[in-house]
Amino acid sequence: MTIAANLFWRETEAVLAELSVDVRLHRDDFYSQPDWDVFQVRYTSADGYRLFAWLSVPHGDGPFPAIVRMPDYGSVHDLVYTSLRERAVVMNPTYRGQRQSDQVFQAKYPGLLTEGIEDLESYVMRRVFADALRSMDALTGQEQAELGPVAFMGAGLGGTLALAVAARREDIHAVAANTPMALGNPASLQPGLAYPLAELDDYMRLYPARRDVVKRNTADLDPITLAGKITAPVLLSLGINDTGSCPLKFGEELAEKIPDCDLRVYRGASEGGGHEHAQIQISWLSDKLGLG
Amino acid sequence: MATEQDLQEFETQVTCPDDFDEFWDSTLEQLSGISLKPVITAEPLRSNDDVHVFNVTYLSLGGLEISAWYSLPTQGDGLFPAVINFPGYKSEPPVRRDWAKKGVAVLSVAVRGKLKSSSEFNPGYPGLLTSGLESKENYGYRGVISDCVRGVDFLRSRPEIDSDRIYACGSSQGGGLTLITSALRPEIKAGVAGYPFLCCYPEAMSLLRSYPYDELACYARAYPEEVEQMLETLRYFDAVNFAPRIKCPMVVGIALDDEVCPPETSYAAYRALTSHKELWLFPNSGHGNAHDYPGQERAWLEGQIGLTAVGT
Numbered sequence: 001m002t003i004a005a006n007l008f009w010r011e012t013e014a015v016l017a018e019l020s021v022d023v024r025l026h027r028d029d030f031y032s033q034p035d036w037d038v039f040q041v042r043y044t045s046a047d048g049y050r051l052f053a054w055l056s057v058p059h060g061d062g063p064f065p066a067i068v069r070m071p072d073y074g075s076v077h078d079l080v081y082t083s084l085r086e087r088a089v090v091m092n093p094t095y096r097g098q099r100q101s102d103q104v105f106q107a108k109y110p111g112l113l114t115e116g117i118e119d120l121e122s123y124v125m126r127r128v129f130a131d132a133l134r135s136m137d138a139l140t141g142q143e144q145a146e147l148g149p150v151a152f153m154g155a156g157l158g159g160t161l162a163l164a165v166a167a168r169r170e171d172i173h174a175v176a177a178n179t180p181m182a183l184g185n186p187a188s189l190q191p192g193l194a195y196p197l198a199e200l201d202d203y204m205r206l207y208p209a210r211r212d213v214v215k216r217n218t219a220d221l222d223p224i225t226l227a228g229k230i231t232a233p234v235l236l237s238l239g240i241n242d243t244g245s246c247p248l249k250f251g252e253e254l255a256e257k258i259p260d261c262d263l264r265v266y267r268g269a270s271e272g273g274g275h276e277h278a279q280i281q282i283s284w285l286s287d288k289l290g291l292g
Numbered sequence: 293m294a295t296e297q298d299l300q301e302f303e304t305q306v307t308c309p310d311d312f313d314e315f316w317d318s319t320l321e322q323l324s325g326i327s328l329k330p331v332i333t334a335e336p337l338r339s340n341d342d343v344h345v346f347n348v349t350y351l352s353l354g355g356l357e358i359s360a361w362y363s364l365p366t367q368g369d370g371l372f373p374a375v376i377n378f379p380g381y382k383s384e385p386p387v388r389r390d391w392a393k394k395g396v397a398v399l400s401v402a403v404r405g406k407l408k409s410s411s412e413f414n415p416g417y418p419g420l421l422t423s424g425l426e427s428k429e430n431y432g433y434r435g436v437i438s439d440c441v442r443g444v445d446f447l448r449s450r451p452e453i454d455s456d457r458i459y460a461c462g463s464s465q466g467g468g469l470t471l472i473t474s475a476l477r478p479e480i481k482a483g484v485a486g487y488p489f490l491c492c493y494p495e496a497m498s499l500l501r502s503y504p505y506d507e508l509a510c511y512a513r514a515y516p517e518e519v520e521q522m523l524e525t526l527r528y529f530d531a532v533n534f535a536p537r538i539k540c541p542m543v544v545g546i547a548l549d550d551e552v553c554p555p556e557t558s559y560a561a562y563r564a565l566t567s568h569k570e571l572w573l574f575p576n577s578g579h580g581n582a583h584d585y586p587g588q589e590r591a592w593l594e595g596q597i598g599l600t601a602v603g604t
Contacts, residue, residue: 030514031418033501075407076382076417081502081551099416108407109384110338195386206337267583274581275549 001225008220009168012130015046021134023141025055031079035059035086038079043138045096046130052100053093053138054079055145062146064089065289068135070154070161073181073196073245074109075099083282087291089145093135095128095161113183113199118210123217125183132161136169149173149289153281156196156245156270157181160223163234163258167226174288176235176281178272179246180254184222187250189215194244194270224250227257234261235284237277239268246270294548294555296573302556304492308533315428315528316476319353323438323445326351330446332362342366343392347408348399350446353438359408360443361385361400363392370452372397373597376443376480378462378469379403380580381489381504382417390590394599399447403439403469405432421507426521428528433490437529440473448479457481459593463580464553465489465504467545468531471561474542475534482596483538484589485561486545487579492557493526499554535564543592545572545585552579 023043031038041053066089071077077094097107116122151174152162159180166175182188238251255263266273330350338345346362374397379385388398402408415423423432448455460470460483468490474480497508512519544562546555574582
């Protein structure tokens with residue numbers, strides 16, 4: 001890890017440590033199901049920002065394995081159904097600017113990837129990573145469900161955030177990341193990419209004099225700088241035609257840096273392995289979490 | 293995984309209300325009384341050497357201001373053919389520069405409730421599917437569909453657009469809206485509806501436990517006394533009832549392992565089409581992730597457009 005990246009993560013942890021997580025749960029009667037309860041969760045992240053998460057808790061006695069499904073690059077992080085919900089706690093946390101975490105700041109899509117990028121202090125994506133770390137604090141801080149082993153998963157930006165949390169937090173048993181976004185890596189700054197990474201090239205085209213600023217202010221977020229610190233097993237999927245989130249060469253380099261990585265490469269684009277990999281992922285997570 | 297035989301054997305209980313056409317004629321008439329008032333603003337950040345990107349606003353049902361991304365080729369003065377792209381349920385409309393680069397204008401509509409069009413209507417996701425279910429007049433999708441219709445009207449109002457060559461596409465909710473809008477605006481010359489949502493609500497809400505359809509199941513559980521009214525309202529917004537009214541060629545793409553929009557329900561919409569139609573089935577694929585779908589969609593629409601003679 002670079003000195004600058006190390007400093008960024010230390011400062012981020014220090015900012016979070018100064019604030020109480022202050023987790024509040026509210027049962028959502030409308031979306032609760034016969035087999036599990038759904039809660040709306042609110043908690044505090046960096047800058048005192050209140051974040052929202054969906055949390056589902058199976059009926060019955062715990063402890064329950066937990067799956068944290070990190071949000072992708074988009075405004076909505078909803079209650080996506082997973083067949084594991086009946087047997088595992090499932091948390092869908094948001095980051096600042098997403099719907100239900102947008103009281104102070106509303107992210108734009110496209111737009112978030114370069115929001116405030118001209119200055120390290122104002123670049124919102126750096127705080128998005130703080131919000132990701134906070135999701136683990138909120139999960140372990142809630143008292144509704146007794147927890148067993150915890151897995152993180154996500155696609156695109158969600159895949160990158162899942163890997164980042166696994167590198168920075170102990171007690172994560174498994175990570176399933178699909179086409180993790182290459183933000184911060186030089187591969188994200190190439191011309192000719194698709195959205196969302198193309199937002200960076202859009203910005204540099206309009207402000208060519210700021211090219212070095214973009215490179216410098218995103219560099220600390222490069223997933224490769226954290227990869228070596230991930231102790232949990234990782235299931236990583238890539239699409240050979242992906243130009244919008246995880247260009248293949250970057251993904252392969254990332255896989256090499258992760259100590260325990262099960263890499264699967266598919267002929268898809270940003271959807272990675274699509275349906276085929278989704279089945280593999282469910283089975284893999286079930287195995288890692290002891291769900292049988 | 294569903295089989296083709298499963299799809300063929302599926303029978304929906306959805307029927308068409310007697311006053312279906314009257315309801316939609318009335319809505320279209322209401323729309324025609326609202327000035328479009330288009331405003332077009334350049335978006336230099338998203339534009340490049342090949343494509344001018346603009347943010348567009350226009351007025352729709354209830355006088356709501358609707359936004360859209362509008363991409364135009366930088367080469368040629370028109371008349372350009374145009375594709376109108378309808379958004380998925382929870383995703384924001386994409387900036388489409390791919391076709392504009394090839395000489396085709398693209399309007400990517402942010403229907404009401406999307407970030408760019410949410411100042412006066414914002415039920416959220418989940419939320420939209422159950423918003424206003426108490427009556428067909430108040431159901432949120434009456435506005436959403438109107439916003440799509442007005443998008444076609446916007447394209448028809450533009451001097452740089454060839455009004456005889458307007459095409460439609462979208463996936464999931466965008467697929468459902470492609471079918472519905474093509475029925476209401478015969479000016480659409482051809483369309484591709486991928487993994488279409490908004491089909492066979494009574495069956496869709498019980499075949500799977502995934503969102504968005506599960507919002508309806510939650511609603512039914514919370515308000516059992518309202519179920520009859522809910523299903524009555526939804527008959528006016530079911531793509532199956534719009535399909536026979538479509539006059540243009542239409543493709544329906546279905547993933548046989550679709551865990552969000554049950555393939556049987558999408559197939560029912562395909563079966564109800566009476567115009568020239570094509571069915572693309574994707575085995576071993578789920579919702580929105582058939583590897584071959586994007587390429588097939590692009591190739592089919594470009595064939596319909598006749599890309600060799602555009603933008604001149």
